[in-house]
Amino acid sequence: MEKFEFTSCTTEETKRLAKKLSLLLKPGDVITLAGDLGAGKTTFTKGIGAGLGVTRTINSPTFTIVKEYMGELPLYHMDVYRLENSDEDIGFEEYFNGNGITVIEWAIFIKDFLPEHRLDIDIRRKDENTRIITFFPKGEAFEKICEELVG
């Protein structure tokens, strides 16, 4: 499986990369973000939001599981951490087949519900500020996006 790696040295750089990615996405696209607490998952999502023209503050969706933002495209920001040990479907299909971009944190807890075609992103902390961001595209369309973004 093809993967694409990017090294970011600052949160600003991470946001710029996410913003650039957002401009390549189309309605219904699903992105998963993996990484430890403090790795920069929310930072990455803020970058995507900025690219989609979301002006509201993007903050943690942990409590409500899903937060929706209106930009040029809707952004659905999910944190499914609370669905661990649960096989509940909170209506994922409607989000995934909707007209917005879905960003999912802790997607491993809902892996049975994830669409086949999606972009998995892993953010790993190298040191205080440096992050290794790895893209795992699932499907041809996302491979092209990654080539354009990182290649």
Add this chain to the structure above:
Amino acid sequence: MGEIMKKDQFILGIETSCDETAMAIVKNGVEVVANVVASQIESHKRFGGVVPEIASRHHVEQITIVLEETFEKANMSVEDMDAIAVTEGPGLVGALLIGVNSAKALAFAKNKPLVGVHHIAGHIYANRLNKEFSFPLLALVVSGGHTELIVMREHGSFEIIGETRDDAAGEAYDKVARTLQLPYPGGPHIDRLAKVGEANIDFPRAWLEDDSYDFSFSGLKSAVINTLHNAEQRGVTLKKEDVAASFQASVVEVLTAKTYKAAKEYGVKQVIVAGGVAANQGLRNELQLKFNDEIELLIPPLDLCTDNAAMIAAAGSIAYDQGHRAGWDLNANPSLDLEKYSLRGTL
């Protein structure tokens, strides 16, 4: 005195945005006639949080029981109500829908006006059941999903001047509690441990930019988790009480200082604390110390801090007076915006 007797107003409030299935009847916007709350916290304990589908299923099971109990307690019926107010957002969509659809069914069947209420407006208005507002006022809203500073210049108008950029204060409490292996919900447990512990660990305070009233608790949460992990690796056991006290000291100091600064800058007459974290004794004490008698501080009684429907009826009463009416197309809105909501009332 040719005083005109004004008819009393009764509003039924319905709240199902998260954990609690709640209904209440409030008289003239300020007096609780009946207040019934069925909590699901027991079933959520197993999951360490709210599970949306479980939440909606429980709401379905509870709602008619809660409805009957509310009217029984008040010795009234739906016919006696002037309007039905319901939380339309924000919250979990499946949970909100139960309240919204119940409200619509009742309003439709009994031909009553329907009023949509923003959950946070409700939390703020819980304080009006205690004391009349004086404007301008500043509200600090702290809960599992929110940390916001809101200025109100008049009834029904809300301006958010600061909010969290990452985790809500209550969420940080829950996550730290989970790391300390404390039961859900974690806030009360940390508060209890903090009382006997010593704040001897220097956790960071996120002040952000000088002129910002925004909050950030994600760094603090990471710092606590890192400290615990590092201690574990070195084979050192930290006292849970001290970790709780140190964590709470950081949260409370930032919340209090920012609230105080904003209260001064905006020249407010009252400061209101709302939301589940307002039940935190550490925060209540610190705010009382800081504001002393300088600016009037309103903190609701404990049962009105957490989610309830009396607050929805109280906020609904003002919305109703301001001519706010929802149509039969009222829908659950999981991401309802408070500032947009407040503008709608003046249209």
